[in-house]
Amino acid sequence: MAFISSSHLSISIFLIFFLFSIPHFSAETPSPHYLKLPLLHKNPNPPTPSEALSADNRRLSTLFSALRHHHPKLPVTSAASFGSGQYLVSLHLGTPPQRVSLIADTGSDLTWVSCSACRRRCSPRATSFFPRHSVSFQPYHCYDSACGLVPHPKKAARCNHTRLHSTCRYEYSYSDGSTTNGFFSRETTTFNTSAATLLKFQRFSFGCGFWNSGPSVSGPSINGVLGLGRGPISFSSQLGREFGHKFSYCLMDYSLSPPPTSYLLIGGGGSANGAVPKAKFSYTPLLKNPLSPTFYYIGIESVIINDVKLRISPSVWAIDEFGNGGTVLDSGTTLTFLAEPAYRRILAVFERLVKLPRPAEPTVGFDLCLNVSGSALPSLPQLSFQLGGDSVFSPPPRNYFIDTSDGVKCLALQPVTSVAGFSVIGNLMQQGYTFEFDMDRSRLGFTRHGCTVP
Ligand SMILES: *[C@@H]1O[C@H](CO)[C@@H](O)[C@H](O)[C@H]1NC(C)=O
Ligand SMILES: *[C@@H]1O[C@H](CO)[C@@H](O)[C@H](O)[C@H]1NC(C)=O
């Protein structure tokens, strides 16, 4: 899921300092060095490829057209796809704690939860957060400097001077037509630590979404989004002030049965908890795009297939002066989207190298599909990305070939056709790797180790 950047969301250092410099933690024992949250796949059945594709495409095409029409003064909206292939984290909000399940999204900053104003005899079917059942819930006042951190389409109307207690309204629009609208608020969030003690983070800022509509908010087991983006209001940035500006995760292969559990680690990182020795990591710099401060950009230098480097101009991967282009890592997008010239070349090389028969019928939405029913272990070309910092990402073929039907595998890459677009490394491509986002050192670490750490 990708958040659209905006120039008017630039925040002064003073404001960030003012907001988040107060220590907000209380624990029964000294704070641990990291927080560990289980990451679960939304549904034990993998999404059908066409579901994944339509959700991603709907999101990306709208996102790109929005960029094209409004650039460089972009409206602040977030573009999320909730269709399929998502990873969820549960959070305990409020006093006493209420459990909510949120989509883990490195492509957006705001964490928001679907809220209900219900006070008594609330429907047990409701999957919302109930602020009236919490004694620690506190909406921000519209005059509060924190209120300036969240988008609202009508800035002037946000603070109604005729009313004394005007709460901070926000509004997010998603490219699939969904919107969330509510109050930017503070709440206590409680975590179980590995030492089985409870840890409370007392001033977690999030959106309490009272008016939500569209496909993104209609899922029965999804209560909102956990923003893990690079901006100051993201979950990882807020908690990073306590645990260090670092987080890591491993997205397990959800086609495995039984579905494995993996973890989102805030702070510490895969190496600091002793799970993965530092030496096992490869590192690539995290790049900044001032026009999209939310995203984690990495630099692709070249693409290698079976040890042969493809002839793709480096400009294909560059971020241009208008902030277009580049490559982002997004846990909220399923498939991988590559700039069209690179995609075409990769496709051509795959078509030439793969000797397997093609299925009788084409598969809608995919350019290269193979009939693998005749071979138990089909040999597929090795795709590798040479990244900045002299590291190489060589995922196994199951990260870029998906089963679309019995005995049929398709290349799970898509072209980015819009000039205002950017390449996206989706969550399928990230499967089975531990990724460590280290903001202090501005680098991304990745390794095949550490995914099955208990
Ligand atoms: C402010 O609130 C008053 C009273 O609720 C309402 O009549 C008015 O339309 C509001 N103004 C704006 C700009 O929203
Ligand atoms: C902590 O763990 C216990 C036991 O697994 C569970 O019952 C409780 O709901 C958890 N609480 C939070 C806040 O995670």
Ligand SMILES: *[C@@H]1O[C@H](CO)[C@@H](O)[C@H](O)[C@H]1NC(C)=O
């Ligand atoms: C794949 O090939 C086998 C035989 O080689 C054939 O029976 C089957 O129908 C093919 N499947 C598709 C989807 O084309």
